[in-house]
Amino acid sequence: MPFDIDARVIENRRLSSDYNVLSLEAPDIAGATEPGQFVMVKPDRGIDPLLRRPFSVFEILRDGGRPVGLSILSKRVGVTTGQIFGAQAGQRVQCLGPLGRAFTLPGPATEVWMVAGGVGLAPFWTVAEALAGRGVTLTLFYGGRGDADLLYLDYFERLGVTLAVCTEDGSRGERGRVTIPLERALAARQAGTDVLVHACGPDPMLAAVARLAARYGCRCEVSVERVMGCGLGGCYSCVVPVKAANGGFHHVRSCISGPIFDAATLVWD
Amino acid sequence: MPFDIDARVIENRRLSSDYNVLSLEAPDIAGATEPGQFVMVKPDRGIDPLLRRPFSVFEILRDGGRPVGLSILSKRVGVTTGQIFGAQAGQRVQCLGPLGRAFTLPGPATEVWMVAGGVGLAPFWTVAEALAGRGVTLTLFYGGRGDADLLYLDYFERLGVTLAVCTEDGSRGERGRVTIPLERALAARQAGTDVLVHACGPDPMLAAVARLAARYGCRCEVSVERVMGCGLGGCYSCVVPVKAANGGFHHVRSCISGPIFDAATLVWD
C-alpha cells in the first residue's frame, strides 16, 4: 500500500554540480520500503512539469531506530532533477511510495555482488545496510566516468563492503568499465561459492552484466530504468520485454513487475 | 524604451495575509518610470503561469538619490499574485517596463485629488512624491473594505497629503464609499480652485468618480485595469471603448494609450 506524502525537505546535500541527496520527511514510506523499491516524486505543484519522476529510495533515515524519512540520490539531467537539485530545506515535495519490487535478499550462505554504474548506486545503500546486518558477504563493483561520479564509498566501506572501483578516465580505481573487475571476479570465484549479482545502471551495462552472470552461472537481478508515467501500473509506459514461452516476448510493466527483474527472464538484444 | 530585467528581489514586505510589497533591483526601469506607469511581471520562469501580469510601479527605490529599484504593491488574487506574495529575497523576477502613459502632473496652481480604491493606491505613491516636491496641494481620498485594506497612510501623511479615508465596514475613517467625501469636497470646492482628479480602483468606482468630476466640472484622469496579454500593444486584449466622433466608440488599447485616460474620453455605461 503506497503512501502519498507532501514531504518536508529535511536537507539538501549537494555532492557536486550535478549530484545531490535530498532528504525527505516521510515516516510511512520509510517504514514500508524494501531495498530496491522506488518513489514517484514531484517537487513543484502545478503543471511544469506535469508528471512525477521515479527515484530509487537511497537511504532510510532513522531517529533512534524509528524510520522518519528517506533520501534520494539524484543526478541532474532535466527539469525535475533540476528542481531536486535546487530544493530548499523546509520546502515540500510530493512523494509517493514505496513502489515496485525489491531485490531478493539472501541469507549468509550467499554472497551478494552489487554492480553499480553511476547514479545506479542509489538502490544499493539500503541493500548493503540490510544484508550487512544479516552477515552476508558483500562486494560493490562501482563504475563511473571519473572520480566525481563515485559517491559514498566510505559509507559502504564502513559496512564492511569490499569495493572494486573503476572509472572510464582512470582518475580513480581501475581504468575502464565495471564489467572488467566483475568478470575477473566471476572467473576467479571458488567452486561452491553461491553468488547473487544485483545490478543497477545504464542499459548497456545491465546487458553486459546479465550476459556475464549467465555465462558464469550466477543468478542476477537487475534494476531497469524506463520512462514512467505513473509508477502504479496504470499507464503501460514503462514496459520491458520478457521472454515468452513461444520464444517471443511479452511486454511487462517495469513499475509493478519490476523495476527489479531476474536478468534471465528479460530479452536482451 | 522598455527594459526587461531579470530583477533580484531585494525585499518582500508582507502587509497582511493578502497584501505585500515586493522590492526589485531594476535601476534602468526605476530611472525611466513616470508616475502611473506599470511593469509586466513574471515571478516564475516556465509556463505555470505562462503570461506576465501588469502592476503599477509603487515606489521608486533610491540609493542616495540614484534610482536602484522599484516596488510593487500586490494584492493576492490568483497564481501570479500568489507567487509574488511568496517570493523570497534573492529570487529573480522578470520585470518589463516602464510601460504605458503616466498621470498628468500639474504645477502648484492646480490641486491634485487622488482617489484610490483598495490596491488602486499603488500608482499614487509616485504621484504624491513627484507633486509634493513641486509644492502641489494634495488630497488622497482612499477607500477600502475595512481597516486592513488601508495601507501606507503614514507615508502620505509625511508628504503633507490631506487624507480622506473611508471603509465600507466603518472600521476606519468614514463609513461608506470613497465617492461620499469626494462629492462633499467637490461641492465645497471654492470657485477658482483648479482641481485635477486622479483615480485608480475598481471599474464601478472609476465610473462614479468620472461622473462626479464631470458633474462638478473637474478634469479627471483614471487608471483603468484590463486583462493584459503583453503590455506593449501587440495583442489587443486590453481595449477600452473611447468615444468616437460619430457618437459611437473605438476600442483603444489601454496598455499603450493608457492605462491612464482622460475620463471624459471614455464610454461609461
Place this chain on the structure above:
Amino acid sequence: MDLSVRLGPLTLKNPLIAASGCFGYGLEYGEVVDLSSLGGVCVKGLFLSEREGHPPPRIVETPGGMLNAIGLQGIGVHRFIAERLPELRERGATVLVNICGVTLDEYVEVARVLSDAEGVAAIELNISCPNIKEGGIQFGCSLSGTYDVVSAVKKVTHLPVIPKLTPNVTSPSAFARAAEDAGADAISLVNTFLAMAIDVETRRPRLSNIMGGLSGPAIRPIAVRMVYECRCEVKIPIIGMGGIMDARDALEFIIAGADAVQVGTANFVDPFVWGKILDGISDYMTRHGIARIADLVGTTDTSPAHSHA
C-alpha cells in the same frame, strides 16, 4: 446531496469515471482507491485477443500535457473476463469496458463476448485511438463508419453502448449526431489529440511510434468546447474528459454539458485525486445550493455581460 447521474439505462453513483488506459484494469489501483467509491471504472482498451503494443518510449511529457503511444497493449477480452472481471465485481466497481476492433466484426464479437459476462455495466466503443492504424480510428473519422459500428454493436448487446469520439475531426458534434442516430446510449469525448514531438539533438521522434495522443490540461479548453458543441447538438448523455485535474475542471465540463466525466492523466500525477475531486464537487454544490449534480449539467450562462469602460 444527490451526486448520482444517469447515462441512459445506466445509473452511476457519482459522475466520476476512471478513463480508459489511465487506470490499468482497475485492480492496479485497488490498494489506493476504493473502486466502489467511483462512479465507474473504464478499463484499458480490449481487442478480441492479446496485443503487445508499441515498443518504448511510449510516453513523453509536453507543455501541460503528455503524448502516449501505448499501442493498445492488452490481455484481450477473454482473459479480461476470466482474470480481472471477477475481482472487479467483488470490489464493487461499476465496470465500463473500452473495446477496440480492427474490423467491424471484431467490435461486434468483443461486444457479444462481454454481453455474456457478469459484471459489465456498459461498453465504451473506442473508435478514436490515434496511435494505431487499425484500432478503429477509421470508423471514428467517418460519419458512416461511426453510424455502422454503433448500430452493429447495438444489435448484439443489451448493454449500454457508448462510442468514444475523437477530437481529430472538423466537427465532433456531427459525429455525436451520427452516434445518436445509430442508437448510442451516450457518447464519450474526447480521446487524445494526434500529436508529435521531436528531439532536436537526435532529430528523432520522441515516441517509437512517431506520433502519439496528447492528453492532460493542455487540451482541456479544446475538449470543453467540443463537449459544449455536442451538448447543443444531441440529447443523449455525454461523458466529458480531457485534462481534468481537479474538482473545478470536472465542474467546468459538467457546466459545459457533460453528464459525467472521466479522468485520465491526472491519475498519473496523483492517484489519490479521486477523493479530492469528489470532495471538491460536494463543497461546490453546498456553496452554490445545488441539490442534484444533474441540475448543473449544461448550465453555461451565455447571457450578455454588463460591461464598463
Place this chain on the structure above:
Amino acid sequence: MDLSVRLGPLTLKNPLIAASGCFGYGLEYGEVVDLSSLGGVCVKGLFLSEREGHPPPRIVETPGGMLNAIGLQGIGVHRFIAERLPELRERGATVLVNICGVTLDEYVEVARVLSDAEGVAAIELNISCPNIKEGGIQFGCSLSGTYDVVSAVKKVTHLPVIPKLTPNVTSPSAFARAAEDAGADAISLVNTFLAMAIDVETRRPRLSNIMGGLSGPAIRPIAVRMVYECRCEVKIPIIGMGGIMDARDALEFIIAGADAVQVGTANFVDPFVWGKILDGISDYMTRHGIARIADLVGTTDTSPAHSHA
C-alpha cells in the same frame, strides 16, 4: 552560416517571422526589436475596412496556453497602407500582410489594394480565424473554398500568396494539397484551436465571445504533427507555428518540415525573444555543423531505433 530561407519567390534573411495578431502592426515593437533583423513581420489581420472586434474579456490564460477572441479588430487595409506601411518600409521590415474577408470578393479586393502598395513582401490569407463567423473560416474549413479563394487571389496579385490553414479540421494536409493545387506559393500553419473556458463560480464563459482560439506551448505537439503531415503531402514551402517559445521549439518545427516559423504567444511573454531564438538557432547550427538552415528542413529521422531490454 546561411540562415536565409526561400518561400517560393520570396527570400527571407532568416526563418523567424512575427506571427499575425501577436505583434500589432510591427511598429509597436520598433523600440524593442530591430524589425529589419527578423525574417519577416506578419501584421495583424486586415479587412477592407476598420473593425472594432469583440468586447473584453478577449483573452484568458489556460494551462500552457491562452485563448483569444480579439475578433480581428483592425484599421482596415487603406489606413494600414497610409499610416503604417511607410514606417515599416523605412525600418527595413519584410512585411507579410495577413488578410481577411467576409466574402471571396473582399479577399480579392484587399489583395488587389495591397498589390499596388509599396513594401509588401507577401500576402498571408487568413482563412482560419476561429473567432468570428464571417472571418473566412468558412473557406478554411472547405477544400473547395480553400481552392477557390487561393486561386481568385492569385489571379489579382503578383505577390506571393500564403494561405494560413486551420488546425480545426480532420486532415490539414488535404487543405495543404488544395492550396498547392490552387497555386499557393507557400502555406502557413497552424492558426489557433477553437476552444472554450468557463468560470465555474459564475458559470459564464471566460471570453465575451464564448469561444476563442488556443495558442501557446500547449498546442505545440499537435502543430508539429500537422506540419510533419503537410511536409509529406506537399512540395511548396511551409511556415510552421504553434507554441514556439525558444530556439529548440523553432528547430523542432524546421526538422518536422517547416521552411520558416512564426512566433506569436511567446512574444507576449518575452518581447526580446527574437534575438534569443536567432542566437539559439546559430548555436545549434554551429554545434551540429550545419551550414545552411535550409538543409535542416524536414530531416526527421524515423529509422527504427536500437532497443535494449
